[in-house]
Each structure stands twice: as C-alpha cells, then as structure tokens.
Amino acid sequence: MPEEPKTSTLSIITTSKGKKNVMITVQTKKGSDPRPVSEKILSSELVPLLNKTPDDLKDMEVAYEMENGIVRKVWKKGGKWSGETLSHDSSRKPQQHRGQDKYARNNRQQGSRMQPRQAPFQEKEAFHNPYNFVSVLPRNKVINDLGDSEPKGHHAYHDDHWSGWIDIQLTTATPLLMPNAALVSTNEADHKTFPVRVDASGAPYLSPTSLKGMLRSAYEAVTNSRFGVFEKHDSRLAYRMDARKGIEMVPAVVENGSAGLQLRLLSNNTTIGSNGVPVNGLMYAAWLPRYQKYSSRDHHPKKDKEESQRALHYPDHTLPQHGDRVWVRCEQQQHRSGRFSFLRVTDIRRRTLGETTPTHFQAGIVCITGPNIMNKHEERVFLLTQNDPSLDLTPSLIAGWNTLIENYQRIHADELEKRNKNGDSANDYLGHEPGKTAWSRHIDSRNQTQLKEGSVCYVRVACDNKDYNVLGLYPVTISRDLFPEKPADLLHDSLHSATDYKALSPADRVFGWVHQQGKGAWKGQLRIQQAVCEIGSQAIEHFGNDGLPLAILGEAKPQQTHFYVAHNWQGDPLPDGRERSVGYQERTQGLRGRKVYPHHAHLAGLHEYWLQPEADRTQKPMLYQGKKYYQEYRRPPLQEGSKDKTRDNQNRSILGWIKPETAFSFKIQISNLSSVELGALLWLLNLEKDYYHRLGNSKPLGFGSVHLQVKSMALRKGQDWAEFYQHFLETDTPCLCDINEAQPHIEAYKQAVFEAYGQPFGKKSFEEVSFIKAFKVALRGFRNGLPVHYPRQDEKPNPKGESFKWFVQNDKSRGPHLALPALETERGLPLLNE
Incomplete structure (x- = not known):
C-alpha cells in the first residue's frame, strides 16, 4: 500500500x-x-x-x-x-534483473540467452524508426499464378494475356530528391553537393529506371515474389561481444604439429575453467607496461599515447614488437578492484632459439594490439610453460578467423582511408572517442593476419576436465564475434533469387530477371516511358550556391539483430529482452523481410515543415496536436573549435529539390500479363489518395512520398490484338480503357493472395495477409502522430548523428534489448538515455 x-x-x-x-x-x-x-x-x-x-x-x-x-x-x-x-510490478521488475548474481550473468548458457528476460522493458513510445520491413512468407507450396513459372515469350501476343499501355499521374506529397551524380562537386572536407537532375529544357528528370525500381520493389512485396537481388548476405556477420567475455579469453600461439597447424594454449599453469575463466583468479598473460593511461580530462593526447616514455624497453632501449620471442621477469600484483591478480613484467629481453633460461625469467611471446582504448596502459606477453596443451587447428576455425578479420577490415576501410589522406597512421592515437583512438593492428590490412606458425591470438574454449573444445579464435580480448548463421541461411529457399528461367516468380516475369550467380536473363514484360513534368523548371526550388546540408543518413547494419532478425519464417520480431547475440543463431529463425521506408504521415498537418529549408530550425520544436516535431531533414550546425563541421564527409548537400504537389505523367507499356499479374500492378498503381510510394534519395528524412493514379489505359487480350492488327482499322474488339473496368483483375489478384497466403495462415481476408497489411501501413504512414527519425538518445536532433549510442544503450547487459516493432502494429520506440 x-x-x-x-x-x-x-x-x-x-x-x-x-x-x-x-x-x-x-x-x-x-x-x-x-x-x-x-x-x-x-x-x-x-x-x-x-x-x-x-x-x-x-x-x-x-x-x-x-x-x-x-x-x-x-x-x-x-x-x-x-x-x-x-504500477508496482512495472517498476520492480527491472530492479530484479539488475540484482541478479553477477557471476550467473557472466556465464549464461546458450539456452538461457535464447529466452527473453522476465521483465521486458516498458517505456513511453517517442518515435518511429525511418525504416521497417514488410514480411516475406515461404512460397514453396504456392501453385496459383503467384507461384514460379516460365514467362510468356515476347514472340507473340498470347491468348488470354493482356498487353497495351497505362497512363499514370505521379504527384509529389513531400519534396523529391533526384540528384545529378554526374555534376557533383566536392570540397576540401570531402563534402559532396548535388544539383537537381534536369532534362534539356531544365525540367526535373525522373529516370525510367528509378520509376521501374520503385514499382518493382512494391510489386515484389505485394506478390511475395523472390528477391530480385540478394547479394552480399552469404557471409557470417560479426557483433561486438559482451566486454565481460574478455576474461574467458585464453592466450594461444600457432605452431606446426605432426599433422599440420596446432593451437598451443598458454594458460601459464593456471587452471582453465569450464568457460575459459582462470580458476584461481590469476590472469593468464603477463601485463607489459606500454602507454600512458588517459582520462577524459586529458585534452591534448599524444599520437603515441606517450609510448616512448611509458613503455618498458629492451636493454638496448628499443621497443618490444608484436610477435617477439622474449624472456620476462614478472612480479605478481593484486588488481586494485580486488577481483583478480596479474603478473606485471618488470624486465624484458630478447630470446633466441636454444638459449638457456636466465634465472628468474620465463619465456614468452609479445602481443601488441595498439593504443586502442583511452585508459589502456599495458600490452601483453603470452607466457610459455612445459605443460601447455596443444589442439588441432581445424579448417573451420581458420575459416572463422579469416571471416572475422575480413569483417573488421571491411567495416573500417573508409576510416583508414580517411586517416591516410590526412597523413595519419592506423596506430596514431588522435583522441579519446571511438574512431580517434588507434586502430588495433588486425584492422590494418597491411599487417599479417593470416594464421601461420608463430601467430598469436586469443581462444574461447569450453573445458571439461582438460578436454578442450575450441569455440573460436580472436585477435583481441574484447573482440567482435561471428554469428553462427549467415543472413542468407535464414531466408527460405523459395525466396532466394531465381536460378532457373523456367521457375520465375511474378516480379521476375513482369519486371525482368538476371541470374545472380551464372548465365541467364529475362527482359521482362513491362517498359516505362519518359516522365513529363507538367510545369517544367518551375517545379524546382533552388537553394543557392552552398545548398542545403542534409542530416546524416544511417547505414544498413544487419548485425543489429533486434531490427533485422525474425523469430520465425513469418517475419515476427524477436521478443523484447533477448540479447543481440541470439540473432542468426539457427535456421528456424528468419529475416524480417523487405526493407521499406514508411511515409511520414505526421507531416501532413505541419504545413511550415518544408518552408524556408535554408533556415536552421533543427533545435526549435514545432507543436501540432500536442506533440513536438523537429526539422529532421537538415543537419544542425556543428562547430568544432574554429572549424564549421556542418558540411563534412558524413552528410551531403543539395542545391535544390522538386517541390511538393508537382505532377508528372508517364506511360507504362505491358505485354502478356496474366489476369493476376495485371491485377497486382493495377492495385499498386491506383491506391487510395492517402497512400504514397517512396521515390528518390534520402527517404529516411521524409523525402520522396509520391501518389500514383491511373488516368487512362488501353489493354487488350492477345487474341483481340491479333484481330486489331489484321484490320489496321478501328474495330469493336474488347478493350480495358478505364480502371473501373479492371476491377475483376484486381479481385483476381486479391483472391490469389488470399488463397496462397491468407487461408493457410488462418487469415479471414486479403487485407489481413501479413505482407499486405504491413505494406499498406508503410504507404499510408503511422496514425499515432509520432515523429519519424533514426534512434537517438535525446528528443532534439544531434548534429553528429550518433544513432549508434541508442543501440549501445539497448544492447547493454541491463538494457531493454528492444526489437523493432512489426510494421502493422504501428508501435514506436522510446528514447534511450545513458
């Protein structure tokens, strides 16, 4: 009470x-x-x-x-x-989680990680993520016109298949960005500025390929077709492991054995626990003094992190290097936390083969990873003893190591290139923030990272009475780790890109197909003619020579399992409360579906939102129906010292946009579509007035919402076209000339969807089919009026972007571990502060 x-x-x-x-x-x-x-x-x-x-x-x-x-x-x-x-319960449950036994949290088994926490995080919904997913369903049992089949050939107009043209009007609801990449300008800060792409008359140019791409993506979604392109998803992804796992890492060196390469575990006679943790609390490797320990109050760090003054040198005053064979003298010390003890190197000498062990010294191998953390002050020496166990280095372990290193180097390639352009090396310590500290040696591709005799690494093991099972190899103690499964393995076979011309899905047949792994292609049965802007050059709003600096766009990061991985093949989100590492765990999981960018419906009432875009209003909220909204599309000013960083290589500027309420017209030519194929296309082209497709660039910022409407059409069956061309005169052959006359074909499409994906999943109507319901929400937008922006910690836009900080909070051991809500639920996400 x-x-x-x-x-x-x-x-x-x-x-x-x-x-x-x-x-x-x-x-x-x-x-x-x-x-x-x-x-x-x-x-x-x-x-x-x-x-x-x-x-x-x-x-x-x-x-x-x-x-x-x-x-x-x-x-x-x-x-x-x-x-x-x-409520009493909702406030108590998070405290129960935080009070769990620390050792138990550190050593959770796989089965427990797969279960959601007992107290899923409850917090006020504050925003919608700018992207979401339309679910995909297994299609291997589909036998109607939505299944796989050979397309009708182009050699004739086929009986009972429809050909002709459809006249479309496209009207912009929000500004449309169609940048001209050929005329981009780049300043000294590597900031790119784009003009609007125009035709010879100065009118905005909508390329037919852009329109076709927009329609194909939508058609794939509403017919549950195969993915036209699904590349770059056939490698295992990596994630940053929990920092508490670092204590489970066992040092190791690669050696030549009688049957090939082996791993020699270097525990320094310390008993290895069942999960790799040293049993007696003494750390396996010796600590080698190397750098100055910095804090956030140290505003002028040195590039070498004061290595030249703080490091323990050889007697000849040179520095120990990675992989050096050495003799070390150590003294045991208790860590100030009292949780463990370690050996600190007090003297170090080079070691040569066959040399007698000096008194009070021990053999070791130097492991240098670099000044990659602000408070790091030591490197490690892996210690050798006579009783070190050796294990086979299997091909799967080598493959896992190579994939992990490739992942590290790929995701940091741009950052290393930027350092090179600035004259800085990967090993330079430029500041305390992530990205400014030195990069670990394995990230620089010039370093030798292939496993061979003498290579050192860390190993995670499961140990049962000195029977060791190697779980993985790692370059550092707090490392990235590989998910067990590839993203491609979580996609049902029936949804992968087609490999056989005789088994094309509806979108492949209508829009075309190219074999992604071999030979074979199909031209498709749909062509789009040039779009015409009704008001020409007046449709463009110009912003002057400097242009408008856009907000930073996020990058796709499928390793964020809470957003990208589904609980099952139906695309249902992972339950809230599960750790990130449970994603890509088993092939009974799935992918969330096709990425879409929901329309920003809340902007309909914010008439001033797109006005005066060059004026910075990013920190001043606009009030509408009791909610606050910010100017999300513009980057807030960013000043670092005397430098204006508002325009850098993280964002782009535009010299103009295509105004809202601009009308374009274009014509679609089709040939030999079945009634169901035609019905799906017409349903997409003539949705209700409040439904908007997305076109052009920077859709996460609200740009590119466009409404489509069928203005006229002339469609005939193959046998009717044959009669028409036999006479070359006006005939009375049947012709679909109005969208209302085409309703039977739209109903045929709806019935086919319901038969294939409604009834088998217990749905009562076409509208209840999961991918139809989600698709319509995406085109209509969310009805609860929440703002749409990338996840962040604060209500106001951040000039640095820093969306990653929200994910850091979400993934913390005490974090809520929230999944991206299903699109059809229209639920939002909370702000997550530190």
Whole structure:
C-alpha cells in the first residue's frame, strides 16, 4: 500500500557533462536520501518544465508518495496528482534483473540467452524508426499464378494475356530528391553537393529506371515474389561481444604439429575453467607496461599515447614488437578492484632459439594490439610453460578467423582511408572517442593476419576436465564475434533469387530477371516511358550556391539483430529482452523481410515543415496536436573549435529539390500479363489518395512520398490484338480503357493472395495477409502522430548523428534489448538515455 504523502523540495544537480538532473530528497528509515525525478513519477503539469526548463523546478515545494521505499508520485504542494500511475510490478521488475548474481550473468548458457528476460522493458513510445520491413512468407507450396513459372515469350501476343499501355499521374506529397551524380562537386572536407537532375529544357528528370525500381520493389512485396537481388548476405556477420567475455579469453600461439597447424594454449599453469575463466583468479598473460593511461580530462593526447616514455624497453632501449620471442621477469600484483591478480613484467629481453633460461625469467611471446582504448596502459606477453596443451587447428576455425578479420577490415576501410589522406597512421592515437583512438593492428590490412606458425591470438574454449573444445579464435580480448548463421541461411529457399528461367516468380516475369550467380536473363514484360513534368523548371526550388546540408543518413547494419532478425519464417520480431547475440543463431529463425521506408504521415498537418529549408530550425520544436516535431531533414550546425563541421564527409548537400504537389505523367507499356499479374500492378498503381510510394534519395528524412493514379489505359487480350492488327482499322474488339473496368483483375489478384497466403495462415481476408497489411501501413504512414527519425538518445536532433549510442544503450547487459516493432502494429520506440 502507498504511504501517506509527505512534502519536500526539489533541487538541481549538474553532471560533469552539463546535464541537469532534478532531485527530490525523501525521508527513509536511515535518514534523508536524494532521489532522481523522472517523467514517469512527475505530475503531468510539471513534465514540460522537466523536459524544457528544469531550472524552473529548483526549490519548488512538492508533495510525494512512496510505496515499498520507491517514489511513485510527485506533485506541486497544495495541488493534486495528475498522470498515469506507475504500477508496482512495472517498476520492480527491472530492479530484479539488475540484482541478479553477477557471476550467473557472466556465464549464461546458450539456452538461457535464447529466452527473453522476465521483465521486458516498458517505456513511453517517442518515435518511429525511418525504416521497417514488410514480411516475406515461404512460397514453396504456392501453385496459383503467384507461384514460379516460365514467362510468356515476347514472340507473340498470347491468348488470354493482356498487353497495351497505362497512363499514370505521379504527384509529389513531400519534396523529391533526384540528384545529378554526374555534376557533383566536392570540397576540401570531402563534402559532396548535388544539383537537381534536369532534362534539356531544365525540367526535373525522373529516370525510367528509378520509376521501374520503385514499382518493382512494391510489386515484389505485394506478390511475395523472390528477391530480385540478394547479394552480399552469404557471409557470417560479426557483433561486438559482451566486454565481460574478455576474461574467458585464453592466450594461444600457432605452431606446426605432426599433422599440420596446432593451437598451443598458454594458460601459464593456471587452471582453465569450464568457460575459459582462470580458476584461481590469476590472469593468464603477463601485463607489459606500454602507454600512458588517459582520462577524459586529458585534452591534448599524444599520437603515441606517450609510448616512448611509458613503455618498458629492451636493454638496448628499443621497443618490444608484436610477435617477439622474449624472456620476462614478472612480479605478481593484486588488481586494485580486488577481483583478480596479474603478473606485471618488470624486465624484458630478447630470446633466441636454444638459449638457456636466465634465472628468474620465463619465456614468452609479445602481443601488441595498439593504443586502442583511452585508459589502456599495458600490452601483453603470452607466457610459455612445459605443460601447455596443444589442439588441432581445424579448417573451420581458420575459416572463422579469416571471416572475422575480413569483417573488421571491411567495416573500417573508409576510416583508414580517411586517416591516410590526412597523413595519419592506423596506430596514431588522435583522441579519446571511438574512431580517434588507434586502430588495433588486425584492422590494418597491411599487417599479417593470416594464421601461420608463430601467430598469436586469443581462444574461447569450453573445458571439461582438460578436454578442450575450441569455440573460436580472436585477435583481441574484447573482440567482435561471428554469428553462427549467415543472413542468407535464414531466408527460405523459395525466396532466394531465381536460378532457373523456367521457375520465375511474378516480379521476375513482369519486371525482368538476371541470374545472380551464372548465365541467364529475362527482359521482362513491362517498359516505362519518359516522365513529363507538367510545369517544367518551375517545379524546382533552388537553394543557392552552398545548398542545403542534409542530416546524416544511417547505414544498413544487419548485425543489429533486434531490427533485422525474425523469430520465425513469418517475419515476427524477436521478443523484447533477448540479447543481440541470439540473432542468426539457427535456421528456424528468419529475416524480417523487405526493407521499406514508411511515409511520414505526421507531416501532413505541419504545413511550415518544408518552408524556408535554408533556415536552421533543427533545435526549435514545432507543436501540432500536442506533440513536438523537429526539422529532421537538415543537419544542425556543428562547430568544432574554429572549424564549421556542418558540411563534412558524413552528410551531403543539395542545391535544390522538386517541390511538393508537382505532377508528372508517364506511360507504362505491358505485354502478356496474366489476369493476376495485371491485377497486382493495377492495385499498386491506383491506391487510395492517402497512400504514397517512396521515390528518390534520402527517404529516411521524409523525402520522396509520391501518389500514383491511373488516368487512362488501353489493354487488350492477345487474341483481340491479333484481330486489331489484321484490320489496321478501328474495330469493336474488347478493350480495358478505364480502371473501373479492371476491377475483376484486381479481385483476381486479391483472391490469389488470399488463397496462397491468407487461408493457410488462418487469415479471414486479403487485407489481413501479413505482407499486405504491413505494406499498406508503410504507404499510408503511422496514425499515432509520432515523429519519424533514426534512434537517438535525446528528443532534439544531434548534429553528429550518433544513432549508434541508442543501440549501445539497448544492447547493454541491463538494457531493454528492444526489437523493432512489426510494421502493422504501428508501435514506436522510446528514447534511450545513458
């Protein structure tokens, strides 16, 4: 039961980072205790002050109510509580998770990781992610016109198949970006600025290939066709493993054995635990002094991290290098945390083959990974003993190592290239933030990372009474790790790109097909003619010589399993609360589906949103129906010292855009479509007025929502075209000339979808089929009015982007581990602060 209300006064605490936290001092059995005040417990009339002007809450007299030692409600003294009561269960459950035994969390087995946490995170929905997925369903049992078949040939107009033309009007609802990549300009900061692509008359140019690509993506989705292209998904992905796993890493060296390469585990006579953790608490490798330990207060770090002064040198004053064979003298020390002890190298000498061991020295191998962390001050020496166990280095372990190293080098290639252009090396320590510290040696492709005799690495093992099972090889202790399965292995075979001309899915037959792995192609049965802008060059809004700096666009990161991996082949999200590492675990899981960019429906009421785009309003909210919205498409100004970093290589600028409410017309030529194939196309081309396809660039920022409408058509069956051409005169042969006359074909398509994907999955209508329902939400947009932007920690746009920080919070051991909600649920995501 809640306790009787008491009174207190609010105060403000400013953190070292300048963040202001509102606190309330409450009375407990042990005296007074300051507690943070969150939006959840604050009366609704005070929430705007907490979010916008927290200083206004300082010294305010308030009443508060507690239950079981937890503050439940806070309201202004003399007033009344107004808001949603925080339930006892919802506030207690996260505390139960945080209080779990630390050792148990560190050593969870695979089975427990596959289960969701007992208390899924509950928080206020604040935004929609700019991309989502339309689910895909296995199609191996589909036998109607939506199944695989050989396309009709181009040599004739076939009986009972439709050919002709459809006249389309395309109208922009939001600005449309069609940049001219051929005329891009690049400044000294590697920032690219694009003009609008125009035709010879100066009118905006919509290429037929862009229109065809937009329609093909939609057609694939609503016919549940095979993926036309599914490349670059046949390698295992990697993720950053939990930092607590670092203690499980066992040092190892590769040696030549009688049957090939072997792994020699270097535990220095310390017993290896069942999960690799040293049993007696003494770390396996010796710590070699190397760098200055920095903190965030050190504003002028040196490029070598003071290695020349802090490192332990050889007697000849040279530095130990990676892979050096050495003699070391060590002394055992207890770590200041008291949790473990380690050997610290106090003397180091070069070791040569056959040399007698010096007194008080031990043989070892130097392992240098580089000054890759702000507070790092030591490297490691792997210690050799007479009792080191050796294990076979299998081809699968070598393949896993190579894939992991390739993954590291691929994702950091651009950053290394940027360093080279600036005259900096991969080993230079340029700052404390990730990306500015030195890169680990294995990331620089010039270093030798192929496993051979003498290579050193770390090993994860499962140990049962000295019977070792190697789980993986790693270049550093806190490493990336490989998911067990490739993304391609989680996609049902019936959805992979076609490999046989005689087994093409509907989208392949209509739009064309190219064998992705071998020979073979099909031209397709649809052509798009040049689009014409009705008002010509007046459709373009220009922004002057500097252009408009766009917000940073995120990159596709399928290793974010909470967003990309499905619980099953039906595309259902992973349950909230599961660790990221459970993704790509087994082939009973699936992929979320086809990526789409939902229409930003909330912008319909924000008439000023696209006005005066060159004016920076990124930090000033626009209010509409009680919600706050920001200028998401423009990058906020960013100043670093004396340098303006608003335009750099992370974002792009545009010199203009195609205005909203601009109309284009274009014609589609089709040949030999079945009734179902035609019905699917016409359904896509003539949806209700509030449904918008997405076209052009920067769709995550709201650009490129376009409405399609059929204006006229002339379609005949093959036998009717034959009669028409026999006479070359006006005839009375049947012709589909109006969209209303085509309804039987649209109904035939809907019936085919329902038969193939509705009835087998217990759905009651075409509209309830999962991929149809999700697709319509994407084109209509979300109805709850939440803003659409990339995940972030704060309400306001960040000039640096830094979407990754949201994912860091989500993936923390105590984080909520939220999955991207299914599109058809129209649920949003919360902001996640540190």
